[in-house]
Amino acid sequence: MSGHHAMPAGDRPGIGPPLWLLAELTYRCPLQCPYCSNPLDFAQTQQELTTEEWVRVLRQGREMGAAQLGFSGGEPLVRQDLPELIAEARQLGYYTNLITSGLGLTATKVNAFRDAGLDHIQVSFQASDPELNNAVAGSRKAYDQKLAMARAVKEAGYPMVLNFVIHRHNIHQMEDIISLCERLGADYVELATCQYYGWAFENREGLMPSKAQLEKAEAEVNSYRKRLTSSGSAMKLIFVTPDYYEERPKACMNGWGSLFLTVAPDGTALPCHSARLLPIEFPNIRESSLHSIWYDSPGFNHYRGDSWMPEPCRSCDEKDKDFGGCRCQAYLLTGNADNADPVCGKSPHHDRILAARKAADHATAGLEELTYRNADNSRLFFRG
Amino acid sequence: MAVGMKRIPKLRPGFRFQWEPAQNAYVLLYPEGMVRLNDSAGAVLKEVDGQRNVADIVALLEQQFPDAGSLSEDVSDFLKDAEQQHWILFT
Ligand code: SF4
Numbered sequence: 001m002s003g004h005h006a007m008p009a010g011d012r013p014g015i016g017p018p019l020w021l022l023a024e025l026t027y028r029c030p031l032q033c034p035y036c037s038n039p040l041d042f043a044q045t046q047q048e049l050t051t052e053e054w055v056r057v058l059r060q061g062r063e064m065g066a067a068q069l070g071f072s073g074g075e076p077l078v079r080q081d082l083p084e085l086i087a088e089a090r091q092l093g094y095y096t097n098l099i100t101s102g103l104g105l106t107a108t109k110v111n112a113f114r115d116a117g118l119d120h121i122q123v124s125f126q127a128s129d130p131e132l133n134n135a136v137a138g139s140r141k142a143y144d145q146k147l148a149m150a151r152a153v154k155e156a157g158y159p160m161v162l163n164f165v166i167h168r169h170n171i172h173q174m175e176d177i178i179s180l181c182e183r184l185g186a187d188y189v190e191l192a193t194c195q196y197y198g199w200a201f202e203n204r205e206g207l208m209p210s211k212a213q214l215e216k217a218e219a220e221v222n223s224y225r226k227r228l229t230s231s232g233s234a235m236k237l238i239f240v241t242p243d244y245y246e247e248r249p250k251a252c253m254n255g256w257g258s259l260f261l262t263v264a265p266d267g268t269a270l271p272c273h274s275a276r277l278l279p280i281e282f283p284n285i286r287e288s289s290l291h292s293i294w295y296d297s298p299g300f301n302h303y304r305g306d307s308w309m310p311e312p313c314r315s316c317d318e319k320d321k322d323f324g325g326c327r328c329q330a331y332l333l334t335g336n337a338d339n340a341d342p343v344c345g346k347s348p349h350h351d352r353i354l355a356a357r358k359a360a361d362h363a364t365a366g367l368e369e370l371t372y373r374n375a376d377n378s379r380l381f382f383r384g
Numbered sequence: 385m386a387v388g389m390k391r392i393p394k395l396r397p398g399f400r401f402q403w404e405p406a407q408n409a410y411v412l413l414y415p416e417g418m419v420r421l422n423d424s425a426g427a428v429l430k431e432v433d434g435q436r437n438v439a440d441i442v443a444l445l446e447q448q449f450p451d452a453g454s455l456s457e458d459v460s461d462f463l464k465d466a467e468q469q470h471w472i473l474f475t
């Protein structure tokens with residue numbers, strides 16, 4: 001999110017309101033993407049929140065100032081109360097985004113959601129052709145369904161946002177992907193290179209593109225972008241490159257507990273959707289109000305500000321720019337979430353990133369060797 | 385190049401303009417994004433309704449801000465910028 005002003009003050013000095021609320025309605029999903037950001041042990045999740053509990057979350061969030069609302073998952077369409085939640089959200093004044101695989105969607109639902117006040121549907125694809133798409137998704141019928149639903153979304157008058165997660169097995173398809181989006185009449189195309197959390201971290205070796213692959217893809221995107229501009233097309237291409245090839249980390253979530261609040265299917269409140277993997281206790285909306293969770297809980301205050309930082313971040317003059325990077329990445333790669341994100345060239349653990357880059361130059365694993373995100377594999381992770 | 389006075393701006397499909405008390409500002413909401421508008425941008429976009437042309441909007445704003453002098457250039461510049469940002473289009 002970008003603002004033309006400095007962010008407003010919230011109810012506590014130095015802490016702004018959560019302008020962005022992500023409602024992960026469920027971990028259930030018919031697909032099995034090997035880069036899914038859901039927790040590895042998602043199958044252990046007990047008791048999803050009820051409709052009443054979600055309505056309470058939406059009201060409390062809106063009162064605190066949240067304006068952007070994402071419904072995601074898992075696959076949010078498996079929740080039967082989705083139309084009800086959309087209507088409530090719209091009535092509260094949220095801008096509502098539905099982030100879906102398209103599976104389980106129908107043209108009738110697309111129209112009903114619009115009538116209930118949904119602002120935008122983002123359909124995710126796995127590749128530009130059916131064969132690869134379905135292999136990555138772990139479903140034979142996924143691609144045709146996605147195409148049909150993308151068309152239905154367009155017809156219903158929504159802005160069309162198509163999302164592709166990019167990795168070493170589809171990164172050669174940039175041109176085809178963008179031209180598919182152009183044919184479908186997309187307004188925004190997100191080409192998001194995998195971020196290595198959750199299942200994607202387990203599968204990193206089999207997903208991470210090599211430097212050469214990445215450079216080729218970037219060149220293709222840039223030249224396509226030029227063509228779009230000169231033909232007067234308004235289609236926007238957003239290419240998110242992997243931070244593993246950077247020397248400075250990203251300003252993760254714009255700072256811990258600064259704008260984003262995620263509520264997981266069981267009511268756990270998180271500063272970002274992957275924070276669940278950290279050894280920190282996070283509050284649950286079944287036990288506290290969203291207001292006290294955001295402003296007062298130890299979980300949300302844990303990495304606010306910079307007094308928690310060890311070296312090299314502590315004395316670094318760039319700490320206001322990137323907040324030391326991503327806590328989850330620091331934890332996954334160094335075993336201690338306080339450390340500088342190893343993506344940073346100043347991190348004493350930067351060699352782990354260099355090793356991953358080197359591995360990506362020599363990786364040979366095929367798609368069939370990846371661990372797919374499904375309940376059986378999830379239970380294996382839980383047993384450890 | 386200035387924007388023609390007879391042209392009619394409207395928000396792009398999927399864009400919503402609304403007042404946000406928590407931010408004490410008008411904002412523009414769109415797929416997965418939000419822009420907090422400064423006072424003058426908010427004042428102009430408030431009058432963009434898909435019916436009024438640029439001249440109407442200028443006249444309305446000059447009425448609201450009598451001390452500001454002629455506003456046609458400012459409004460035209462802003463709308464041009466807003467079009468380039470893909471916030472609005474001209475019908
Ligand atoms: S990434 Fe794939 S498996 Fe995970 S929730 Fe999304 S569609 Fe389902």
Ligand code: SF4
Binds near residue numbers: 312322346
């Ligand atoms: S040392 Fe820490 S604060 Fe400085 S650039 Fe690296 S990650 Fe950012």
